[in-house]
Amino acid sequence: MESGRGSKTCSGPCQGYGGQQISRRGFLWAGLGSLLAFVSGSFVAAYYYLFPPDVEDLSKVVDVGSPTQFPVGSVRYIPEKRFFIVHDARGFAAISGICTHLGCTVEWFKVPKRFECPCHGSFFASDGTLLGGPAPRPLDCYEILYQNDRLVVNTGRRVAKDYRCKV
């Protein structure tokens, strides 16, 4: 059927790519199939983003050295990974240095024995417990293990604040 301006319109099957006839119904089914493929692909991507598979990310495993480098009572910052190694009477702990308010790096103060955030004043006990300020929760504690005479921290695994590695 010809329109007034010289372009063609179809009232039945139309010509597709390669000269194939595509019915309106076929076109709609193809469109619906593409939409379903897109939506299901998006769900799969979202699922893996929200629930990543339990594969150990080796970039998150850090060898911090021999336990003898961390005497009892010491709190030492590991700047490359932004966490502290705390060695108290119960053992070794790895405490995140990232403030849970807006992500500034906290500092350790021997007196009064606490972590303080320079940005908005949150402060935390040596085990990461939130003591005050706008931060919504304690500092994260990471898994720390003793392997081959070394202390190894996995920043990909959070543990309870009473977790300690004993050597």
Ligand code: FES
């Ligand atoms: S970022 Fe630490 S208190 Fe705001």
